[in-house]
Amino acid sequence: MTNFVEELRWRGMLQDIMPGTEEKLNEGMTSGYIGFDPTADSLHVGHLTQIMTLIHFQRAGHKPIALVGGATGMVGDPSGKSAERNLQTEKMVEHNLTELKKQLARFLKFEEAGNGAVMINNADWFKDMSLFTFIRDIGKHITVNYMMAKDSVKRRLEGDSGLSFTEFCYQLIQGYDFYYLWKHHNCLVQMGGSDQWGNIVTGTELIRRKDAGTAYAITTHLIKKSDGTKFGKTESGAVWLDAGKTSPYKFYQFWLNASDADTKMWIRIFTLKTKEEIEGLEAEHDVAPHLRILQKALAEDITVRTHSDAALETAIKTSEFLFGNGSLEFFGTLSDNQVLEIFEGIPQFNILKSELEAGLDAATLLAEKSTVFASKGEAKKLIQGGGVSVNKEKINDPQGILSTGNLLNDKFIIVQKGKKNYFLLIAE
Known part of the structure; x- marks a missing residue:
């Protein structure tokens, strides 16, 4: 077993940890959870820090629980929110x-023997619980004074x-x-972003006051x-x-376009590379930053x-096609929807295929028909100066004819x- 807390430390992820947590985790396999509210039908990269936390937790030999908030998703967490x-x-x-559930299954091992991940929906215990049961059995253990003292409540x-x-x-x-x-x-640890610290310790306090039990807490830095x-x-x-919401090409470009300062932090947080591998990549990168290693x-x-x-x-070939010397053969492997995804945000003009059939000179096509x-x-002027390419090939004659034969x-x-x-x- 690796040391989970130490893993978070060297990766620059650890923010707060309740006393005794590291020692408890070092005793053997422990169950711990992170909650995900289903406010959309997809997670986004903002959730990746917590996904990575569960991945490291499982790799360290512990049992991760992904709690999906079927009940809490219908309420809303005020932490970090202004409205x-x-x-x-x-x-x-x-x-x-x-x-x-489908997305989390890409990152966590649910079939692993012993410490396989599990997904649990909190609607399972809240859907049949009455308000009176909740305020009688739960509410009486936490005072309003305690709840009012939380920063998230104070700010609002x-x-x-x-x-x-x-x-x-x-x-x-x-x-x-x-x-x-x-x-x-038997879940002893709750984890989350640093904005969740107040909510997490309320849980440990409820466990202590209601059943005289002990539980632990860890939070990670907000990126x-x-x-x-x-x-x-x-x-x-x-x-x-x-x-379907962010194409793999755009997803790839998001990380590829990161600044050097961000990348040196993010490669520790969002990859599973070892410290030695990362330091080796950093040394290569510092020698030739323009290569964006x-x-x-x-x-x-x-x-x-x-x-x-x-x-x-596909993302790499698309990037090479747009920004390097990628071949037109690759373009032929893409569907019309993939082409439109790649060029989303890039100026687009509709032209008549019937006009292309007869042929149009380049200047007319590029200045009048579009x-x-x-x-x-x-x-x-720009065509004669060699500043225009059509389908990745420079053209130099404004009167050169373009036709349906030029359509990709x-x-x-x-x-x-x-x-x-x-x-x-x-x-069209």
Whole structure:
């Protein structure tokens, strides 16, 4: 068995740990859990720190429990929030739970003998519990003074939006989750992000006061980007683990485009590489930073584990096609939807296939039938200067004819103006 806490330490993940936790874990296999609220039908990269925590927990010989909040997902956690979230319907939550189970199964070993991961839904114990039972058997053990002292509660009470009774109860509900898992599944440790510390210790306190039991807590750092912007967000929104929401190519590019400072932190947190492997990669990277050795290692590792080897291969070939010397043969392997995904956010113009059948000169196609250029004069000047490529090949004659023979997949023409400005012409 490896030392789980030490693993978190050298990776720069450990934030808070309750006294006695490390010693307890070193005694032998221990069950521990992290909660995931089903507020969407996919997890995103913001959840990866907690997923990695469970992975390391299992690799250290312990038993991970992924608690999916079928009940708490319909309430909402005030921790780190400035306003109350929209509540989910039961049907929405059930759909989200099904999808999250599929995603977590990509990262955790559920069939492992002994310390195989398990998924548990807290709706199993809350769905038939009455309010009176809850306030009589649970609420009496935690005082309002104790709950009011939590930072997450204080911030909301001092803010403009206030705090509903629903969200005020959340820490007690989460506390009971821990109590139930401790009582019925011998779960001794709860883990989570540092914003969950207050909720987690409410659970340990409930276990102590209600049954005179002992439980433990660990939290990890909340991940931030070195430039101060929010981790896991791009101009187009969250980076999802579902390939249907964020394509493997865009997922790969998210990690590939990370700054050196972020990558040196993230490669420790989001990969399973050893300390020696990471230090070796860092040494190579520092010799030739322009090769982005660290970024490639990070992007490849996490893309394979989130998606697949095949998805990584497609993402790399797509990147080479757009930014290197990738072949047009690769483009022919893509579906129309994959092409549109790759070029999402890149200017697109619809053109008539019937007009292409007769042939159009390059300047007319690029300045009149589309607006890649504002005028024919501008088009002619840049084409003659060697600054325009059509389907990855430079053109130098503004009067050169382009036709349906230039269509890729019988539908697309890729125009490149300069080194990085792409345009997609779509023939209909």
